[in-house]
Amino acid sequence: MNTFAPVEQVLRSAAPHALLDVVTTALAARYGARAVGLRLADHLMRSLQAVEGVPGATVPVPLYGSPQGRAFGSQEPYATEAGDADVEVHLPVTIRGDRLGVLTVLMGSGSYTEEARAELLHLCEALGHEVLVAERDTDLYVLARRAARLTLAAELQWQLLPGCSCTRSEFSLGAHLEPAYAIFGDNYDWSACADHLTLTVTNGMGEGIEAALLTNLAVNALRNARRAGLGLVGQASLADQAVYAQYQGRAHVSVLLLRFDLHTGEVEALDAGSPRLLRLRGRAVDTVSFDAQQPLGRFEGTVYETERFSVRSGDRLLFGSDGVYDVPSPAGERYGDRALARSLVANSLLPPSQVPDAVLRELAGHHGDEPLDDDALVVCLDWYGRSGRG
16 A cells, blocks of 8 residues: 555645655654755766755765765665664666655664665655656756756756666666766756667867857757657757757767667667777677768768667666777876776676766876866766567
């Protein structure tokens, strides 16, 4: 029996800014909870920010080395003692693999049973769904994700992204962008239906707002074509025409388009000057290469062609922009020459949602003390297939 079914109905009808109040009232009535708090992960994936009326009034909690961060990272509830008879329970708030944040509940230790644990997790899922819906009508949750102000270019890019991670029985995806608060040209997009997953990794040339506007045009043109039922060639051609019509060849967009068959693992690919792809199969890393074609918008009327390859259950694919591959060490070695492959193997036990952030942290260490001077985008895909994890 779903004890919180009436609460879910109240959540659906509550004012967008009042979701946490509804949950707090319900948990106080059900478990005698004395305090309830919601924290969301910031764009940089370094801290958990409190959802509150005045953004930044409460000190953020680090994502690494805190009880809340442990629940977020493991995606399992984590309880700590809070006095003689109380327990503070930290629960992940995650929707279809997209890790939003952590709900913390202060309650009597005797009330935290296995049944309560299951009920709290169910309530977190309902809360997460409503937070995503509420973001259409309030900035409360959007602001909670910001540890610093976004540049205008970054604002455009974050509004364009589908999420940070996605999980289905056939695959699991994770992605991350840096500098998170000042990105401009790199982007990714995905869409899954009953039979196919379409994944797009994009790199618009230039800097600042010009790069962000260019990428927005290209990504929305690709989406428009995809939603009109066009295949990869049609998507690339329409986006190519849109970019060329606007910029007349002065600016272009590199893109890698992939369409995965969820039944067979067959992949249709179109490489238009794209970000690059590594595959981890077992403990072996190899580069998946494609025939290079012109970036979108460079010339008028470019004709595109697709290629095919296949993925097996257990494969891990890692996509990186040139802001990852081309970053030099103090000694001049590019990160993509050897270090990226080593990082892919070293982080093989992490879930895809955590791999991009781990790779980008290692990238910063590879580069040294100087800040990165280009966008860095990493997307990680684990493939299970219909006969894989199930």
